[in-house]
Amino acid sequence: xxxxxxxxxxxxxxxERPSSAPVILRFIASRLSELAQRNEELLAENIELQTGQKVxxxxxxxxxxxxxxxxxxxxxxxxxxxxxxxxxxxxSALVYNPQGQVLRLELRADELxxxxxxxxxxxxxxxxxxxxxxxxxxxEELLFIFxxxxxxxxxxxxxxxxxxxAPDWQQAYLxxxxxxxxxxxxxxxxxxxxxETCVQVSRRAFVKKIKESFLETYIANNYIGTGVKLQxxxxxxxxxCGPDDLLVLVSKEGYVWCIEASRLxxxxxxxxxxxxxxxxITAFSANPQSSLVVVTRSGKAVHRDNSWLELAISLKTQGxxxxxxxxxxxxxxxxxxxxxxxxxxxxxxxxxGALAVYKLRDLLGAxxxxxxxxxxxxxxxxxxxxxx
Amino acid sequence: MTLSVGIDFxxxxxGVAVFDGARVxxxxxxxxxxxxxxxxxxxxxxxxxxxxxxxxxxxxxYRHNVxxxxxxxxxxxxxxxxxxxxxFYVRDVYVYVDELKPGRLLQYIKTALRSQGYQGxxxxxxxxxxxxxxxxxxxxxxxxxxxLLGEEISQVTLGRPVYFSTDAEQxxxxxxxxxxxxxxxxxxxxxxxxEPVAAALFYEQSLxxxxxxxxFDFGGxxxxxxxxxxxxxxxxxxxxxxxxxxxxxxFDRAIIENRMLPHFGKGQVDDNLELIELVNTVxxxxxxxxxxxxxxxxxxxxxxxxxxxxVRLKALESLIFNDLAFTFYNAVEASKIALSDTGASVIxxxxxxxxxxxxxxxxxxxxDIREYQARIESVLLDTIIQSGLETEQIDAVVKTGGSxxxxxxxxxxxxxxxxxxxxxxxxxxxxTAGLAIKAYDSGHS
Numbered sequence: 001x002x003x004x005x006x007x008x009x010x011x012x013x014x015x016e017r018p019s020s021a022p023v024i025l026r027f028i029a030s031r032l033s034e035l036a037q038r039n040e041e042l043l044a045e046n047i048e049l050q051t052g053q054k055v056x057x058x059x060x061x062x063x064x065x066x067x068x069x070x071x072x073x074x075x076x077x078x079x080x081x082x083x084x085x086x087x088x089x090x091x092s093a094l095v096y097n098p099q100g101q102v103l104r105l106e107l108r109a110d111e112l113x114x115x116x117x118x119x120x121x122x123x124x125x126x127x128x129x130x131x132x133x134x135x136x137x138x139x140e141e142l143l144f145i146f147x148x149x150x151x152x153x154x155x156x157x158x159x160x161x162x163x164x165x166a167p168d169w170q171q172a173y174l175x176x177x178x179x180x181x182x183x184x185x186x187x188x189x190x191x192x193x194x195x196e197t198c199v200q201v202s203r204r205a206f207v208k209k210i211k212e213s214f215l216e217t218y219i220a221n222n223y224i225g226t227g228v229k230l231q232x233x234x235x236x237x238x239x240x241c242g243p244d245d246l247l248v249l250v251s252k253e254g255y256v257w258c259i260e261a262s263r264l265x266x267x268x269x270x271x272x273x274x275x276x277x278x279x280x281i282t283a284f285s286a287n288p289q290s291s292l293v294v295v296t297r298s299g300k301a302v303h304r305d306n307s308w309l310e311l312a313i314s315l316k317t318q319g320x321x322x323x324x325x326x327x328x329x330x331x332x333x334x335x336x337x338x339x340x341x342x343x344x345x346x347x348x349x350x351x352x353g354a355l356a357v358y359k360l361r362d363l364l365g366a367x368x369x370x371x372x373x374x375x376x377x378x379x380x381x382x383x384x385x386x387x388x
Numbered sequence: 389m390t391l392s393v394g395i396d397f398x399x400x401x402x403g404v405a406v407f408d409g410a411r412v413x414x415x416x417x418x419x420x421x422x423x424x425x426x427x428x429x430x431x432x433x434x435x436x437x438x439x440x441x442x443x444x445x446x447x448x449x450y451r452h453n454v455x456x457x458x459x460x461x462x463x464x465x466x467x468x469x470x471x472x473x474x475x476f477y478v479r480d481v482y483v484y485v486d487e488l489k490p491g492r493l494l495q496y497i498k499t500a501l502r503s504q505g506y507q508g509x510x511x512x513x514x515x516x517x518x519x520x521x522x523x524x525x526x527x528x529x530x531x532x533x534x535x536l537l538g539e540e541i542s543q544v545t546l547g548r549p550v551y552f553s554t555d556a557e558q559x560x561x562x563x564x565x566x567x568x569x570x571x572x573x574x575x576x577x578x579x580x581x582x583e584p585v586a587a588a589l590f591y592e593q594s595l596x597x598x599x600x601x602x603x604f605d606f607g608g609x610x611x612x613x614x615x616x617x618x619x620x621x622x623x624x625x626x627x628x629x630x631x632x633x634x635x636x637x638x639f640d641r642a643i644i645e646n647r648m649l650p651h652f653g654k655g656q657v658d659d660n661l662e663l664i665e666l667v668n669t670v671x672x673x674x675x676x677x678x679x680x681x682x683x684x685x686x687x688x689x690x691x692x693x694x695x696x697x698x699v700r701l702k703a704l705e706s707l708i709f710n711d712l713a714f715t716f717y718n719a720v721e722a723s724k725i726a727l728s729d730t731g732a733s734v735i736x737x738x739x740x741x742x743x744x745x746x747x748x749x750x751x752x753x754x755x756d757i758r759e760y761q762a763r764i765e766s767v768l769l770d771t772i773i774q775s776g777l778e779t780e781q782i783d784a785v786v787k788t789g790g791s792x793x794x795x796x797x798x799x800x801x802x803x804x805x806x807x808x809x810x811x812x813x814x815x816x817x818x819x820t821a822g823l824a825i826k827a828y829d830s831g832h833s
Contacts, residue, residue, distance in 0.1 A: 013731055013749035020731025020749060027734050027747050301464075305513045326469060326476060367464025367480055 090138035091384060092156050093118065093347050093355060097131055098182035101172040105355070106138060106161040112345060114359035115366075119164040121353035132185070133355070133380040135347040140188040143219065147234040148181040149226040153189070153219055187238045189219070195240035197261060199247055200227035201283035203236045205257070205272035207247070209264045212240075229268055237283040245285040248309065249319070250294060250337040253278040253328055257319030258309045261285065265315075273316045286339040293360065294322055294337040295348065295381040299370030301363050336381025346383045352376035390576075392543035392831050393533060394823025396583065397526065397566070399498040399609030399637060400790065401426045403820035404533045407828040412590070412821040415536050417529065418442040426816045427532075429498065429608075431525045433511045434491040441528040445493060446714070452490040453711040460484045460682045484681050493714055496673060497521050498609050501562040502552045502633050506674070519565050523572035530573055542576045545827035547583040547819050549610040550631035579830060582629060583607075584614035586822030587788045591813055593825070595619040599783040600627070604768070604801060605819065607789035608636040611764055615775040615782065630771030634760050636791045637673075640720050642756045643748070644671040648720065648735065651744050652704040656697035662687055663696070667704065676713045685709060706741040715739070727753050728793045754796050761796055768804070779804060788813040 014021045048054040089109035096102040105119060121131075136142075136156065144152040152175060159173045175183060192198065198215045200208045208227045210218065218224045227235045239247055241261035249257045249272050257272040264271070272280070286292065292304045302322065310320045323332050336348075342361045348369050349355050354376070358369065360383065369378060393415075396403045403426055404415045416424035420443035432445035440448055463485045467478045492511050500506045500518045508517035516524070534541055552562035563580060570578040584603040591601060598619035605612040612631040618624060650656075652670055657663040666684060669675045688705045692698045707716060719737045726733035727750050737744040754761070772779060785805050791797065793815060801810045814821070 009752050009755070010732075010747065010749055013751035016751055017731045023730055023732045024747065024749065027732060031734075031745055031747075300467075303464075307514070324469060326471075327478070330476065365461050365463045367482070 091345075092136055092138045092140075092159075092161070093357075093382075094134045094136070094142075094156075094159070094186060095121065095131055095349060095355065096134070096183060096186055098184070100144075100175040100177040100183045101169060102159055102175065102186070103167050103169065103172045104156070104159045104161045105164045105167065107164075107357070112357055112359075114357075114362045116357055118347070118355045118357055119167050121167055121349075121355065122169070131349060131379055133347060133349040133382045134186050134188070135345075135357075135382040135384040136188045137190075137384070140190050143187045143189045143238070144175050144183060145185045145187060145224060145235055145238070146177070146181045147184045147226065148178065149223055149235075150178065150181065151219060151222055151224045182234070184234045185237055189238075189240075191240045192216075194242075195285075196243050197241050197264075199239045199241060199261065199264060199283065199285075200224065200235055201237045201239065201249060201271075201280055202228045202233045203279040204228070204230055204233040205249060205251070205270060205274050205280050206230075206233065206268050207249075207264055207271040207283075208268045209261070209266050211266075227268060229270070236280055239283045239285045241285040242287070245287050246309065246311070247283065248286050248292070248337075248339065249283045250281050250322075250334055251278045251319070252281050252333050254294070254296075254322035254332065254334050255319035256292075256294070256309065256322055256337075257312055257317065258286070259312045259315075269315055271315050272312075273318050281334045282337050284337070284339050290339040290341055292337065293340050293346075293364065293383070295335050295346075295369060295378055297333045297335045297377040299368050299378055300332075301367055301369060303364045335378035338381075338383040340383055341385075344383050344385055346381060348381045349379045350376040351379055390542045390831075391537065391539055392545065392577075392827040393541050394545045394547075394586070394820055394825070394827045395526070395529065396547045396586070396817075396820040396823055397498060397522070398429055398547075398607055398816075398819075399496055399635065400429055400607065401816050402429050402525075402529065403427065403817055404529060405817070405820045405824035406537065407821075407824040409828060409832070412593075412824050414817050414820060415533055417532050417536070418444075420444055420447070423816070425820075427529065429495065429525065431494045431497060431521065431528075432491050433494070433516075433524070435489070435512055437512070437514060439524045439528050441525055441532075449491065449493040449711075449714065453493075456490070456711070457488055458486050458680070458709065459488045461487050484683075486680065492677070494521060495714070495717075496609070496637055497525060499637060501565060502549075502558075502609070504553070504555075504558055519569040519572060522566065522569035526570055526573035526575075530575070543579075543827065543831070544570055544575045544577070545579050545581055545586075545823045545830065546570055547586050547823050548580045549633075550582050550584065550612045550614065550629045551610070551633070553633070579827075581823060581826045582612065582614060583819045584612040584629065584631075585616065585626065586820075586826055587786065587813060587818045588614060588616045588618055588822065589825045590818045590822035591784075591786045591811075592618040592621075592624075598623065600777060600781055602772070602782050602785045602805075604785060604787045604792055604797075605789050606635060606787065606792040606794075606797065608791070609633070610635050611767065611791070613768060613771045615771060615777065627775035627777060628771050630767050630774065632763060632767045634764060635789075636721070636724075638760060639724060639753075639757050639791070639794075640717065641671050642760070643720050643724060643735075643753070646756045647746055647748060647752070648716075648744075651700065651746070652707065653697045653700035656700060657691070660691070660696065663691055663701070666708075670704070670707065670716075673713065673717055676708070677711075679708045680711075702741045703744070706739060710740060712737070712739055712742070719744075723748055724753065725790070728795060750795065757796070761800070764797070765800055768800075783809065785810045786813050786818075787811070788815065788818040790815060 010024055091107045091109050093105045094102055138156050140156045142154050162171050195212055198210045206229055245261050246258050247261045251274055291306055294302045340360055344360045346358045346360050394405050404417050406413050414425040418424055418427035427442040430445045432440045432449050462482050465483050466481050470477050553559045567578050584605040587605050588603045601616055601618050603614045610631055610633050614629045615627040653667045669679055688701050692701050719735050723733040723735040732749045735746040735748055785801055
């Protein structure tokens with residue numbers, strides 16, 4: 001529809017500049033011819049619809065497609081009847097306590113569903129809040145690290161898997177604890193051979209860098225060293241780093257400290273200056289491809305690009321705060337953190353004993369591990385690769 | 389010796405030039421463009437934060453985006469802390485993100501400098517401030533120029549409009565942002581020069597005796613006027629400078645508002661506030677790409693289903709969700725440019741569900757920009773009064789920039805000064821060339 005006001009304006013143009021008349025005429029004629037052609041096509045289509053010719057054309061095309069489909073079915077019927085079933089990848093979720101008790105739950109990687117409750121531990125065992133969680137491939141080799149500096153290497157498969165329906169600490173695998181020592185961490189070490197260095201990190205943010213070749217000797221001797229300078233301190237994590245990797249430390253109060261692994265000392269040194277009540281929750285290596293996820297005790301999953309990280313200029317610095325002062329004052333604390341790819345999965349252990357798995361991509365979209373009205377909080381959080 | 393260049397960072401087009409003391413060399417910075425010495429001020433940022441500019445950016449955008457698939461996911465982007473008298477609580481913020489979006493095209497970046505509210509934009513997971521956007525563009529420009537010259541460029545003379553803003557504080561802020569962007573792009577020494585002054589310096593090369601010259605620099609983003617005494621480099625004098633933030637992009641907007649919105653439902657959906665809001669956004673190049681959300685699509689689909697202006701709203705849906713905004717704005721701009729040579733042109737766009745045909749005449753255009761014309765003439769007369777010169781004392785009027793070729797403004801200049809005193813300088817490159825001369829002069833003074 002062309003309103004008459006518009007036609008008046010065209011006429012006005014011709015009155016003001018008669019030289020515009022042929023141009024306008026040409027444009028309108030060209031449009032008319034275009035519309036006439038379109039009109040003819042539509043009329044022809046209408047006749048085809050009215051006479052049923054179009055319906056016949058479609059019916060013939062559908063019959064042809066059905067025939068082709070049938071032929072394809074026959075051609076591939078053998079393959080369809082007997083599809084080759086690849087061996088499923090198995091993932092192990094290990095929940096352990098300082099007394100050396102370990103419960104292993106085995107899950108099929110191809111059956112994982114986002115935001116699914118895997119199991120629920122008896123409340124009494126969770127109440128202490130000192131349980132830790134590790135999720136890794138069932139093919140992994142594990143290193144048990146005790147606060148005395150003693151280590152034990154063990155394949156995951158040697159720890160018996162328990163029934164997820166009714167996990168019972170009575171059936172837990174028990175790694176012997178000597179005297180007053182405590183189990184402080186279990187670390188997968190299959191990546192060790194691909195790394196250049198291993199960094200031992202303590203709860204009070206002391207770090208010790210160990211060359212990969214020396215670490216093998218340490219493991220063979222069942223002793224890695226306490227990795228601490230203060231008596232009350234304990235090892236909390238090992239991180240395997242490549243030559244260009246960054247070491248990232250994340251503290252309970254939400255301070256994130258990061259440095260190139262190559263700049264770390266081989267002697268035990270205080271890396272991050274923590275406040276008196278703060279301690280390291282986790283340490284890991286990061287590369288430019290990965291990004292960072294931090295999970296708070298209240299269940300928030302905070303995603304940060306690697307560019308958010310600020311490289312520390314020197315040791316004994318506080319790191320970059322993740323929370324505002326108000327949030328910290330309100331009691332927000334970190335439960336876990338990791339360097340991730342969006343295709344990874346995550347597992348979280350809650351204070352009510354529930355253990356759930358999440359697809360990280362969906363988790364980051366949702367932003368939270370817990371429903372809004374949840375009374376529980378997150379005890380520990382672990383990530384594992386899609387092909388774990 | 390450090391190499392110094394002149395860069396005209398324009399609203400629609402940019403350029404780079406060097407001066408060797410005798411001859412200005414405009415660099416063929418965009419070999420894919422019809423005029424290689426002019427590069428479109430367009431920036432395309434891919435998902436992996438790779439930056440491309442000019443025609444390459446546009447072609448990459450088309451290749452990546454037109455008629456592509458979309459998949460929206462709800463993404464948590466952060467929290468807002470609310471503080472009341474006795475309470476404090478945190479609220480989650482979510483946005484719908486098209487996770488298949490391969491990149492984002494930005495144009496008219498320079499207008500961000502004069503926009504008070506615009507601080508920057510989120511591109512995928514990264515926030516680009518205005519300075520970051522300009523720096524990304526200038527850096528790509530610098531790299532291309534270095535490749536052509538075969539050496540590193542450390543110094544730059546950048547053009548700036550006479551007024552980014554009439555508010556002195558905002559004007560200073562815009563200048564600081566531009567300067568910061570240039571440093572961010574890797575230049576070690578940055579100086580700024582008024583764009584019309586630069587155009588005057590270029591014009592001065594053709595003078596054999598001193599003259600009072602009025603430069604009418606009218607481009608895509610601003611109109612800048614300077615009245616100067618030229619012809620003797622020792623006695624150069626700026627009598628007055630003036631300007632206004634009206635130019636080509638405002639005219640495009642006026643055309644869209646007056647002529648194009650009915651093609652997308654204006655006049656048929658005016659009583660539906662949600663729909664008319666969508667339709668009106670078509671005129672806003674910054675906001676239009678952000679309309680591609682599941683909610684907007686649902687709103688449009690529902691309206692089409694219940695028979696509200698189905699053909700127009702289908703066209704609007706196609707414009708938004710097939711990433712046709714850039715094609716649309718280009719069609720409008722091309723038609724406007726054509727009106728400088730002819731009395732009528734057609735704004736034409738054919739795509740899925742869009743068959744847009746609008747015969748547009750010079751009479752209609754002049755009617756659409758009548759309000760702007762009056763303001764521009766008033767700024768021009770004010771600048772002449774401020775110079776203390778009579779119009780007769782102005783020996784030459786030099787017009788430069790794409791919009792200065794719009795017949796209504798050529799006629800205005802002819803009427804005020806007489807056609808014999810009005811000269812055309814190189815439409816897109818006189819500012820660039822003048823900036824190169826300034827860069828050379830500064831290095832040798």
